[in-house]
Amino acid sequence: xxxxxxIIAAALAVPAAPRAVEAAQPVNDAQIASIVVTANQxxxxxxxxxxxxxxxPEVKKFGExxxxxxxxxxxxxxxxxxxxxxxxxxxxxxxxxxxxGDKNVAHLKTLKGAAFDKAYVDQEVAYHxxxxxAVDKTLIPNASNAELKALLVKVRPAFVAxxxxxxxxxxxLGGAH
Amino acid sequence: MNPxxxxxxxxxxxxxxxxxxxxxxxxxxxxAPSKAKPATHTVTIDATSYAPARLTVHPGDTVVWVNKDLxxxxxxxxxxxxxxxxxxxxxxxxxxxxxxxxxxxxxxFHPTMKGRIDVE
Numbered sequence: 001x002x003x004x005x006x007i008i009a010a011a012l013a014v015p016a017a018p019r020a021v022e023a024a025q026p027v028n029d030a031q032i033a034s035i036v037v038t039a040n041q042x043x044x045x046x047x048x049x050x051x052x053x054x055x056x057p058e059v060k061k062f063g064e065x066x067x068x069x070x071x072x073x074x075x076x077x078x079x080x081x082x083x084x085x086x087x088x089x090x091x092x093x094x095x096x097x098x099x100x101g102d103k104n105v106a107h108l109k110t111l112k113g114a115a116f117d118k119a120y121v122d123q124e125v126a127y128h129x130x131x132x133x134a135v136d137k138t139l140i141p142n143a144s145n146a147e148l149k150a151l152l153v154k155v156r157p158a159f160v161a162x163x164x165x166x167x168x169x170x171x172x173l174g175g176a177h
Numbered sequence: 178m179n180p181x182x183x184x185x186x187x188x189x190x191x192x193x194x195x196x197x198x199x200x201x202x203x204x205x206x207x208x209a210p211s212k213a214k215p216a217t218h219t220v221t222i223d224a225t226s227y228a229p230a231r232l233t234v235h236p237g238d239t240v241v242w243v244n245k246d247l248x249x250x251x252x253x254x255x256x257x258x259x260x261x262x263x264x265x266x267x268x269x270x271x272x273x274x275x276x277x278x279x280x281x282x283x284x285x286f287h288p289t290m291k292g293r294i295d296v297e
Contacts, residue, residue, distance in 0.1 A: 065286055068248065068249060069248045069249075069286075072247045072248040072249070072266065073247055073248065075247070076247045153224070154223070154224045154246075154247070155224075155247065156224075157224050157225035157226060157289065158224075158225040158246075158248055158287065160225070160289055161225050161284075161286075161287035161288060161289040161290065162287075164288050164289050165286075165287065165288050168288060
């Protein structure tokens, strides 16, 4: 838990993010549900901004893809939580995700053109790397409900594809400067 | 193995088997493998991958991609041939194979998704 919060906070480059210092404890399913929903929402928010502001068409399209895919994953997560009668429970990881996401969007709003594209894509690479790390080290190992674990396993390859896609775009942006 | 050779070998076995059964030449022609009824193959899209990722079909066969994932995907042939366009969750796409040439395809949205159809 502490580990996840720190990694994601670091990836989001948020100096003010709460550094969870309480004793590490395994996350429960209600907390995992909250982390999943928050993580998706953070990427949807950034994707919406990119779909409106990105200069390069491929960055704009990537932003649209993030909105579509993470909305699809979130719908499945919310449907499952409802079915299992699990109420997502706020926790330090979901809080730092939310704070980091808000800060990132605020920062991106100050940028334009190529600077926006680069900052957004760099952030997407870092974010998906951190989320995958959390999925592998914290969320999947701690999920106790079989359906929740199965959902995480099912969506993981999409995050890998997003990371790969973001890296491909990042390489083309690097060459443009 | 050369697919053409294998096909000839299969045909030879057919001839031997059918001749052994005492069938006529007319029946033989009607039963030739090239006249086999076209088959339908299903490729399931789930967890951002194609299953099976590699499929062997014959000309005239139909391949159906069914998206059982939570997010949209495509099945798009490299260098043309077919393109499912956006396949929403639950949607499917059919393509009937005509040419005897292998086709590599991928998802336009997710570069990690790759598939291939071998045609023999």
